Amino acid sequence: MIEPLRVINWATGHTGRMVVRAVAERPNYRIVGAFVYNPDKVGRDLGDICGIEPLGVVATNDRQQIMDTPADCVLFLAGAENDVPGSIADICALLASGKNVVTTAANFIYPRSLGAETEAAITKACMDGGTTFHGLGIMPGFFAESLPLLMSKLARRVDCVIASETLAYDKYPSAYQMFDLMGFGFAPDDPTPAFANVELVGETWRHSGMLMADALGLPIDRIENFRDVIVTDRDLNVAAGTIRAGTVGAMNFGVRVISGGEVRIVLQHFTRMADHLAPQWPRGHGWLLEMQGEPEIRARIEIGAHDSVMPTDDACMATAMHAIHAVPYVVAAAPGILTLAAVPPLWGVDAFHVGRAAASAVTQHESGHV
Template sequence: MTRVIQWATGVTGTMSLRHVIGRDDLDLVGVRVYDPAKSGVDAGSLCGMPETGVSATDDRDALLTTDADVVLYMGKVETDTPGCFADVCDLLASGKNVITTGSRFIHPRSLDGSLADGIETACERGNSTFLGLGLYPGFIGETLAPILSRITARADRIDVREVLNYSTYASHDLIFNAMGFGFPPEDTTPLLTNTQYAASAWIGSATVLAQALGLEIRGVEGYREVATTPRALTVAAGEIPAGTVGAMRFGVVADCGDVTLSVEHLTRMADDLAPDWPAEIGYEVSFSGEPNLRIHLVIGSHDEDHAQQGCLATAMHAINAIPAVMAADPGAYDLSTITPFVAHWAGS
């Protein structure tokens, strides 16, 4: 049995917690929560499962000293990068392997060399292993695109794009404070209005893709475009007034010499907003070269909520990575360096 700590119980974290509890090969030994109202609550009650006997806690230090093999870390690294990296380094140094979700963990060195140094030092100190992954970023560009390259003779450009409707995504902090929905388009308060910061969400994905293909990034350009809503919208995260940001696209373009890589996220709060932008919900990878090709992936293909199903896919990517991380030599890995893995639910 692999002893697991679930760190954070937001949308993705709650889905992860539910599946950890339901697995015969995983033993839940701790749950980190940030809401004092959740502290002391049985883990099963937090995710609609039977009681487990494991109580959630908001005591960070208590979990650092809890015996565990791996931590599924799903803290809000987009809005608290220093704090989340400090958590991960302390967990690694305590001897626990850590699998993270969140854009800034996909390839820490492309974000900040000192953050990557901290993770590598913590792995050495704790004889532990780190892996950052996700869905987008964290799977589509980093894993799916390199596989598609196997059937090409050459590529001049590779485009990776996510198109979603976030009206059902309930994270107020991410939707408003980080992304900037519901703000006037000229308001620079939200984090992603800084195009450099917006680019940092995807530079890790582009870097891992480049590494997987043996390319060297020579230059990077980030961008962000927004469109306003002509009417007030009520969405899961709150109220979006008329005349404020209701749709956006942002990403990064990486110059790799003969090959250009583009990684983009596009999301709306209503399907009719920004009608001139790509509209087909899902994930797309396209190669311009020989042959030209395009693949479109829909998660939630039976008319389920796409945002929720994407969170589930993110959670399962982390859970299914556990055996590969446990088997790896100590150190910091990304999806181009970890041993390839598949789901480990067969026979469970």
């Protein structure tokens, strides 16, 4: 009998809790540790934190305890953009302690984009621990990299690749993320929200743009960051609060990779707080991939049911499962940094063996119905 892979869950935010619930229902994994940032979660059973039956794993904020816990892989699910140097230090310590690391942090999709010093530090930690580092996600982390690279096999000539994400955030309850971070509800020229700084906006996609360009052999002239906004013509009452008329109600942001003086790669996000806003922009909940050239190739991928209450939750679940399914090939990989351009073929085989009843029960926990 094959021994289950031992995993440690690092951070129990929204996506982190989804990871725990999905790992717990799979016999080929065993959770052996949990790191949390919130002191109110310390000492609690991980299952209790995540809304399922007790797992016999007590959450801790003691980093050394985690380093001393034998494990095959750490699922690093922290919001690393809030403390990039601290997250890099934690990841390097985990790798050097003999644990492979899979992370969903957008900043770590492509360590080379963080500079030679950071890339060298992660590589050294992998060599010291005999381990592998792998960054992934949904977009960034899949639709902006893995799928376009796969589609490029079908092309005679590619002039430009455009990967667009479209999600509505009217049901997303985080006031901090919607207002303070992204800038909904502010005047278009107000410098207060974080995304008013287009350099910060670019940090979401810059890493993926560099990965794509390097994988496709495109020399980079420069990477342009952009953010375009549309104001709402009426007050909007959304889950995060009230957006007043005349303030930002829709936005499009991303990066353009310029090579040979031409735009060759565009990675972008469209979002709106009401359906009537920005009718000229793509709609729906999902992703649109366009490969301009010969032949022209387009793919539209939607996520969630048409009556999904929270499409952003569906995207978080997809992110969680991408990380979980990566664990076996990361554990089996040679020591070093494994990028999305180098992963072996991967299938979600175990997803075909999870009973509908179990999955339904987890969904009810997530929606607060039980």
